[in-house]
Amino acid sequence: MSRRRVVVTGLGCVSPVGNTVAEAWANLLAGRSGIGSITRFDASGFACQIAGEVRNFDLESYISAKEARSMDAFIHYGIAAAAQAIADAGLPTGDALGEEAATRIGCVIGSGI
Numbered sequence: 001m002s003r004r005r006v007v008v009t010g011l012g013c014v015s016p017v018g019n020t021v022a023e024a025w026a027n028l029l030a031g032r033s034g035i036g037s038i039t040r041f042d043a044s045g046f047a048c049q050i051a052g053e054v055r056n057f058d059l060e061s062y063i064s065a066k067e068a069r070s071m072d073a074f075i076h077y078g079i080a081a082a083a084q085a086i087a088d089a090g091l092p093t094g095d096a097l098g099e100e101a102a103t104r105i106g107c108v109i110g111s112g113i
């Protein structure tokens with residue numbers, strides 16, 4: 001098996017502890033939890049009424065509200081985190097990247113849903 005080098009050049013994060021890498025890292029270092037009372041639906045009928053919800057997420061910084069209506073929230077978060085990682089890596093967007101360069105780029109996504 002040959003070993004290939006991999007370089008992580010960009011990060012993105014949308015999570016209960018922060019909506020950017022810097023915000024999430026700062027909150028983690030400060031010991032702030034992303035767990036709180038459920039606000040996205042009426043949880044009064046459930047034994048557990050706490051969760052890790054993404055809060056204060058500005059969707060329209062990433063996609064239009066019209067476009068977002070056809071997607072679930074976890075897709076919104078993935079798009080935002082990917083856009084942050086692309087910007088963090090300093091990569092051009094759209095066709096400016098070029099087909100050859102695009103074949104040398106990968107993305108790892110972690111999602112807990």
